[in-house]
Amino acid sequence: SASGDGQGGRVFAAPSARRLARELGVNIAAVDGSGPGGRVTESDVRAAAESDDASDDGTD
C-alpha cells in the first residue's frame, strides 16, 4: 500500500477518517487501507482502534 510514512509523509485518507483516527488515538499512517489503492477508510480506522497494533494510546 502507498499509505504510510516515507512517501513525502502522504497519508491517503479523507479528512473525516483522519479526524476519527485522532479521536480514537489511532496512528493512521500505520493503518492498512482497504479502500481503492489502499485508501484508509473510517471503518479501517475503527478496526485499527479495536485491535492494538495501530493504537498509540491516544498520546499523540
Place this chain on the structure above:
Amino acid sequence: MVVGDVTTGTDVLVIGAGPGGYVAAIRAGQLGLDVTLVERDAYGGTCLNYGCIPSKALISATDVAHDAGDAEEMGIYADPAVDLQRMVEWKDGVVDQLTGGVEKLCKASGVNLVEGRAEFAGEHTARIVHGGEGQGSETIEFEHAVVSTGSRPIEVPGFEFDGEQILSSREALALDAVPASMVVVGAGYIGMELSTVYQKLGCDVTVVEMLDDVLPGYEDDVARVVRERAEALGVDFHFGQAADSWEEAGDGITVRTEDEDGEIAEFGAEKCLVAVGRQPVTDTLNLEAVGLEPNEDGFLETDHEARTDVEHVFAVGDVAGEPMLAHTASAEGEVAAEVVAGEPAALDHQAIPAAVFTDPEIGTVGMTEDEAAEAGFDPVVGQFPLRANGRALTLDERDGFVRVVGDDDSGFLLGAQVVAPEASELIAELALAVEMGAQLEDVAATIHTHPTLSEAVGEACANALGEAIHTLNR
C-alpha cells in the same frame, strides 16, 4: 492596581490580527474560550490591508480596463482611461468592508479586541504597549498565547523603502498615479503580479531578477507561460542581475545591478519596487520573556499542533514558517484554537494549494513529477493544453495547461500544476482530490460541466490514464 495600569486575564491571548490571528481568535471564541486579540495596526493584517486583497483588487480592476482595450479581434473598440487614485480609493473601500467584517465577526464570537502592541512580560503575562503618549500600560495574564505577528518585506541593503522612489509592495498598492516607468527588483510572485498590473496600466516595467527565470520554485514550463505573456505585454526582463545601488537621476532614478561576473548594468525609471521576499516579525514581541527564540531563519518553530517549544504558546501564519500564505495562516490558526480548546486537531493537511494571480494565473497543489519521484512514488503524468478547451477559446485564451501527477501503482493523485485563467479556482477541485486521497480515475470519471475550464482538469486526469478524449494520449 492603579488607574492606567490595568491587569486582566484571558484564556487565550492572540497577538496579531492577520488571517492567522483573527481566525484563531474567532474559532477560539466559537469554542467558548475567553479570547483577547491584540493588534497594533489594522484588523486583517498584511493580507487584508496591504497584501492579498489590495493586490487582487488592483489586478482585477486593471484587467477590466486592459481586456477591453485589447479586444479588437472580438469586435470591441475601447480606449479605457484609468484614474489610479480612484481605483485605489475603490480598493480601500473593499478593504474597509472586509476589515470591518473581521471586527464584527470577532465581536460576534465574543473576542475582546485590544488595540496596541503586545509584548511578553513573563511566562503567562504580556503588556499592551500603546503608541507614543504615556497612557499607562495594560497587563494581560494569559493561559495560552497564539503568536501571529506575520511578516514584513525584506529590504535589500542600499534600497531602504522611502515610499517615494523605493517602494515596497505595500506602497506600490497605494500610488495615486501610474508612474511612467518602474524597475521591479525580484520576479517572485509579488513582483510578477505587480509588474503585470503596472505594465497593463501603461507603465514601462523592467524586471531585474538574480536567478535565471521568473517565479523561482515553479517548474520551467509553468514559469515560461507567465513570462512569455508578460513579455508580450511589454515587460522587459533582465535575469542574473542583483540589485546593487541606486541614485537620483533627473526626474527619476537610476538602478544599478550586477551580474555574476561583476558586470554592472543601469536601468532608469521613475520608481523602483523591491519585492525580494518577506521575513517573519518577531522583534515586536519581547520573546525572551516567554522563553522563546526564533530559529536561524527567523521563524518560530512549531509542531503538528502549531505549538512552539513553550507548551502553552502557539505560533501560526507567516511567523511560523513556509509556506507564507494567508490560507496556511488561517488553517494553522484554526488548529491552534482547537488544540487549546482540547479538541483532537492537527496540522495533517495533505494538500496546501497556492495561487499566483499573474496573467494567466497559476494554481498548484501537492507534488510535482520530480517531487513524487523523490518521495518514492512511480509518477504518471497527465496533461491537457488550454488551447484544446472550448471554454478557454471562448475567453480568447490559448496559453497554459492543466497537469496532474499520480502514482502509477496505486492510482492516487499526488499533485497538480495549472497555468490558466482562473487557475486559482480550478485548483480547488484538485486540492480536494489530493486531500481526500482520490485516484486519478475518480476525477476523470466525474462529469465536468460543459463548457468550462474545469473540463481540462478531468481530461488531464483521463490523459494520465491514456483515456483523454480531446487530446492525444501518449
Place this chain on the structure above:
Amino acid sequence: MVVGDVTTGTDVLVIGAGPGGYVAAIRAGQLGLDVTLVERDAYGGTCLNYGCIPSKALISATDVAHDAGDAEEMGIYADPAVDLQRMVEWKDGVVDQLTGGVEKLCKASGVNLVEGRAEFAGEHTARIVHGGEGQGSETIEFEHAVVSTGSRPIEVPGFEFDGEQILSSREALALDAVPASMVVVGAGYIGMELSTVYQKLGCDVTVVEMLDDVLPGYEDDVARVVRERAEALGVDFHFGQAADSWEEAGDGITVRTEDEDGEIAEFGAEKCLVAVGRQPVTDTLNLEAVGLEPNEDGFLETDHEARTDVEHVFAVGDVAGEPMLAHTASAEGEVAAEVVAGEPAALDHQAIPAAVFTDPEIGTVGMTEDEAAEAGFDPVVGQFPLRANGRALTLDERDGFVRVVGDDDSGFLLGAQVVAPEASELIAELALAVEMGAQLEDVAATIHTHPTLSEAVGEACANALGEAIHTLNR
C-alpha cells in the same frame, strides 16, 4: 454491387457528431473498434456550432465590453463600441478551431467520417442519404449503432422561425447587428443567457414567460439573484404571459401575449427570439426500420448502459432524454462505446452538474434541500453569502451565495446550489465531492486558496457544521 451503390461494414455506426456522438466515436476508436461516424451538417453538433460554444463566446466577449463601460467606481472610464458582425466572425473562428479539432481527433482515433444523413434500413443496415442530387446511396452494415441525433428548438405555433423577425437561438447567435429591441419568449436558461447578452449590447430586451419567474426548475432564491441582476441591466420582465401571435408593425413587429385570464398584452420590438425549450430529433432516422420508436415525450428510452430496447442499438445525448446537456451527452457516449467494447461501464454517475451562464452564473449539482428531504434524508444546509467573500469584493461582486445540502445523520454531501461569478467552475469541486461520496467535513477541512471564490465553498460546508469563520453560524 453497382457503382454509386456501395456497401461497407462497421463495428459501430454512430449517427450524429455532436458531443454525444463524436465522443462515443473517439472512445470506440480508442478501444480498437471499427467506427463510422455519420453527420449531416457540422462536426460538433448543436453544442459547438449553434449552442454552448457560440453562446459562451458571445457572453464572454460582451462582458469584456460591458464591464469596462460600467466601472467608473473603479476609476475606469470607457465607452466601448461593439461591432457585432466582427464579434460573430471571431466567434465563428473559435467554432472552426474546435470543430476542426473534433475532426482531427476522430481521425486520430481511426474513426471513419461520413457526411450525409443516416437512416436505418434494417436491423443491421443503414443508408447514407446525401442532400439533393442523386449521387447514389451508400449502405452500411453495422454490428452496433449509437443514435446521437440531438435536439432542435421547439417552435411555438404561430411563431415559425424565419431567421428575420422570429429567431431561434441559433439565429440569435449569428446576427450581424444589435437590434434596437427584442422580445424574448421564454425565460429558461437559453432565453436568460441571450437576454442578458443583448441587453448588455444595448438592445432593449423584453422577456415574456408563461410561468411566474425566470429559470423554472431552479429554487426561488437562486432565480431571484439572476432576475434582479437582469432587471438592473434594464431587462423588462412580464410573467404569466403566453406568446399568442405576432404581426409586422412599421419597421418591426408586435408580439401579442395572453395571460391566464385571457387578457392580451402587446410588445413592440425589432425582433423576437423564441426560446421555449428543445425537442429530440428522431424523425431523420427512419427508426421503425431498426425496430424502435420514441416514447411519448419523443425521446429514445435507454437503460444504465445507454442501450435502447433494441439490444445492439444505443442512444445518447439529447435524443435520449433529460438532462439535455452537452456533458451528459458525452458521458453517455463514453459509456455506450465502452459497453460496445465489452467493458463493464455504466451510467452510474452520482453527480451531474449543470451551469447557467447568466450574470451571475449558476452552478448546481445533486439535490436541493427539498429533494433531499423527499428522498428520505435529514437535510442540513450550509450557506455562505458572496458579499462576505474577499475575492468576490475584489471582482466588485456582492450578489449570490454558495449553498450546500448534506445529510445530517451521515454527514454526506448531497448537493449544492451556487449563484456567483464563475459558478460554472466552482461547481466542479462540489461535483467531485458528491461523486466521491465526500462528507461536508471533508470539504470544510480542505484548505482553500486565499483569496478565491472557492473559499465560499469550503465555508458553506463549514457553515452546515456550525463552524464557518466568516459568517455567523446558525
